[in-house]
Amino acid sequence: MPFVNLKLVKGQTTSEQKKLIIEGITDLIVNIMGRDRNFTVITIDELEKDQWAIGGETFDHLSFEKRIVSFVNIKVSKGTTNPNEMERMMKATKELMISILGTCDETSYFIIDELNPDGWGFDGMSMSERNKG
Numbered sequence: 001m002p003f004v005n006l007k008l009v010k011g012q013t014t015s016e017q018k019k020l021i022i023e024g025i026t027d028l029i030v031n032i033m034g035r036d037r038n039f040t041v042i043t044i045d046e047l048e049k050d051q052w053a054i055g056g057e058t059f060d061h062l063s064f065e066k067r068i069v070s071f072v073n074i075k076v077s078k079g080t081t082n083p084n085e086m087e088r089m090m091k092a093t094k095e096l097m098i099s100i101l102g103t104c105d106e107t108s109y110f111i112i113d114e115l116n117p118d119g120w121g122f123d124g125m126s127m128s129e130r131n132k133g
Helices: 015-033 083-101 127-132
Strands: 003-009 041-047 070-077 109-115
Touching (some): 003 015, 015 070, 070 083
Parallel strands (some): 003 041
């Protein structure tokens, strides 16, 4: 099942916005990728402004004050997501971020990692083992 890590710049989002992003990404994963809501996990890491850089400059410079960025990384088992679903997820996630945050910088990245099902899992079982049952 999907494991999602979202990275944001600290102070750019409110608690309510983070909650809406979590709910929205979960809904997209269920509706576009056909995954089980109960096994979709999302974590958020907030980075300090001096830990996020674009073009060699960190966000603690005033020129970045109005740029809102995010990094969304979804991990799934290899072969369980088709190119159309990936494309739809990327577009829908950008639209979601714009609807919640008002903007989404062009340097906001979205990655779907397709992992070897033998090398990841949850509850002490690999995804390969889990899919046998």
